Amino acid sequence: MPVITIDGIKIQVPKDSCVLEGALKAGVYIPHLCHHPDLPEHSSCRLCIVEVEGEDQVVTSCTLKPRDGMVIQTKSERINRLRSLALDLLLAGHPEDCSTCPKYGNCELQTLIQYLGGASSRMKHRVKGFRSIEDNPLLAHDMNRCVLCGRCVRACKDLRGVGILKYSTENMETYIGTLHDKLLKDEDCRFCQACAEVCPTGTIRDKRSPMEGDKTREEMIVPCRAFCPAHTDVPRYIYLVKEGRYEEAAAVIREKVPFPKVLGYICNHVCEMQCKRSEVNEAMSIREIKRYAAEADTGTFWRGKGKQLPLTGKKVCIAGAGPAGMTAAYYLRKQGHEVTVLEANSQAGGMLRYGIPEYRLPGNIIEEELQVMMDAGVKMECNKRVEDPIVLKEEYDAVLLAMGTHKGVRLPIEGSELKGVLVNTEFLKAATEKRESGMGKRVVVLGGGNVAFDCARTAKRLGAIEVHLACLESRENMPADEEEITQAMEEGILIHPGRTFERITGESQADGVEFMEVLTFAFDKNRRPVITKKENSKSCIQADTVIFAVGQRPELRKENGLPLTPGGYIEVDEKTLRTGIDGIFAAGDVIYGTRSVIEAIASGRKAAASIDRYLGGDGDISEILAPVTEREDFIGKIEGFGDKTRAKEQIVSADERVSSFQPYHGGICGEDICKEANRCLQCDLRLKITPPRLWGSFDREEEVR
């Protein structure tokens, strides 16, 4: 490896590398703009010029190959003058208003201005006057800020193999654009966003803000993964499914969640709502891809292979065999603890079994997934209700309460105690256990969430002739998933959004519900609902059965000594999930109310890590199950990529599905799955691109030395 001397420091630079890279890696900063380590050299900005001993002319260090014994100066009066000249030229056509630029504070050009001591006013300044292009999904182009470093052109062509960004000229003013300024979609852009990633200025940038809530910039680049409560590596398994490597894909999912199939059936897929592809046309069908991988999986990469630490001699008791409890049980077992799950019901599964109807999630799937945990050595005791958690502390080293929310809320309105008035949890549980629930022929469900729809659709399948669903929220603001609402409507369920529940009529047996129409509905700052009703809008629906589906609460008694929140949930420390009593932890719906399976799983994982730490472990429950795969950066162009539509799911027709509890949803078929996975924008590839190296970070390093 050649040894060169830069500013008096001897460094080794690989033969095929350049002096600039060698210097940067050795901690010697040389300003640069058009150079990017992942892209071919362009050597046009002239900021990285250096002097080589024995040569008259300055040379660009990005194209300078190291020779043994080379002596290089990165600073001199001449170099400074030429660099300032180059920067002045770049800034002559660049807006002077840094503070209004969205890239302010993260701009490489801005730091170069600071490094070179500001711009002089020696040049004739001009405004380029380009229209800012906001018509494309995901990416905004403001060519007024462009300094024509050409990084985006090279990223598009050489790094990605797409090659749709080009140099163009209008009235002798050069800019970057597509051929004939066509829209990115019409040019078959892959929307990989590499152009935005390498752009040193605010020219090509993400339309969506790079920060949202507590999410970092890196997290926001791959929102599906960031917004998944369990942070499943979505793009990685989508890629593997595209490659037909389903076993590996399933292993990737299993690295974060022990219920891949269950989630494949019923996950509320926050990831899909965040999917960047939805900006282009339709979101990826992430849940169905997961389901396909999970169903095609035989366990090659994970069965009997994951982590299993030796026994620690510690005993953990978990109350509740739902997704939160079972997830925690599984990971605690893998950490080497002895785990016993106590379940009040006759079968394990919690809300998976008693809350979600068979037609959405068949029992055998739950069984199959639970079996994995049993095989890992988790002990299960059913029909054991935990009445007093504190007593359990005597027998176990740690206790986790994950009993969920199994008590349906019965609103205190007139007639709510009449015969024929039921609540969601009991109704759904009875249906699961195939018991008589007391349902008649004409049913009104009160509530607009997913559980309300489960009740309505279950009622339909149990033989109700007429099923209505009424809720406070307007149609657009109904909390249920859109697919639930449309499918229910297909099944003939009548939806009445924007209604208040005035009273349930009837003498001893309910015979109808009176409603008023809602004008506005909002929550005040104390999260209390504020409703204004439309005058004289009273209406009535005749019914012999009314089902409350307006929320669920945990079945907890205050007297058992656990501090509770004002809402009646168990109070925990958000980070450790510890309750007010030492050694007792809580997770899942019982701490935050009815949410989703994936959140329960995430909560269960968090509890497992925390309990493991409490018991003396390191709290590291992470697993690597799938082999690391090198992903191809050169993704190439695909004709019509932006317009490729989301694969259709195989759904049994409404007429057919209402007559039984058979699953009606067949996922995506094998023919379509690869096509669907191929629609992924692979946003995570962008994270492989080397981040900018600003002089500020070099400065700090020097201070440390």
Next chain:
Amino acid sequence: MSTFQKAKAAGREALIERVKKNEIPFDMTTGKNTVSIVTGLKNHDREHVLLRILEQDPEVVLQGLAIAGFIMNDAELLCYLPEEKAELKELLEEKAAELEIEVRVETGKIPADILDTGLYCSFIMLKGLYETVEETYGPEYYLCTKYKRGKEEWYGNPQWVKPGTPFNELIEMDPKRIKAIQLGTHLYLPDILEESVAESEVWNLDTGVITVFDESCCMIHEAEENLYGGRRECCGKCTFCREGLLQLHTRVHDITSKHGEWGSMEIMKELAEAMAYSSKCSVGNTGADFLLDTFRFFEQEYVEHIKKHTCAEGICSAFTNIYIAPDGCVGCGSCMKECPEDCIEGLPGYIHMIEGLKCTKCLRCVKACPQQVIFSTTGKIPSIPDRLTRVGRFKRY
């Protein structure tokens, strides 16, 4: 047997000997690293005169290219045509196919990375290689004269010229009336005409054009045109070429339009000097040659333009003033009708006046005046009326 086949039959070593003997500056030392031989006009060549060599004898150029490739261990062959001559592509490809030569014909500028990795050969050099094989070689250069007088320009006939020919013999203009000569991208004083077409010089006459500037040319106007031409050729990828030419052009334009500042001369010089080595191809690297030469030889013209607000040759219209002589105007209105900017004021029987700010100095009124009393001057305007005055009533103060 084609010339290319003859070359192959002669063998690489023998060819190299012959090329050396003929003193053709074909650089064979880079042979091992050369991945391609590239021919075409130089990127900064806006004259396109040398393209005629290719148009007249495509077989000669193509075979010369093939021979060069053969000498360089079968390097890839590339030929670049200007965008405007894209129609030649098909013809060349056809000819190449006939000659069984594999050549890639592209349009547009020669990309900088190809110039970096490949070996550039001009059409003349390729013709030289062809003739070396045919053993008919004698050094010859293709030259064309171009004349500029005021804002007019015209071309002489291009011809093959032997080294040693005095430049004087090529120029059809009275040497006393010549202000400057442009060879390649550089400008020279007329005494260069004493010299002859020397070998070393001519290889650098890379556009094949000798431009003769008549004494009536304004060299700053010429510099502005030259920079404008450069901007039109610029591909926009290099900072110094793109932004440098723009800065220089805008500033020279300021000078010719009466807004020049002496203070900007320094930054212009600094920029122009840096440009010579700061771009990736000749468009940028030679783009400021002409300007720098005008600084050197015609500084006085800059002084006049910037400090005295005059263009001695009357070319820069910003310094020209047009006026209607009050003694001669009969108030006929002919000039008013002709003026495209509507900037002549007058009534029948009154002395007409030109509104100076709006006037574009198109000189149509000068031609239209039946009395021939509208004048254009680079000097001061004599005393003229400042309000409507009856013909014959104007008195000088």
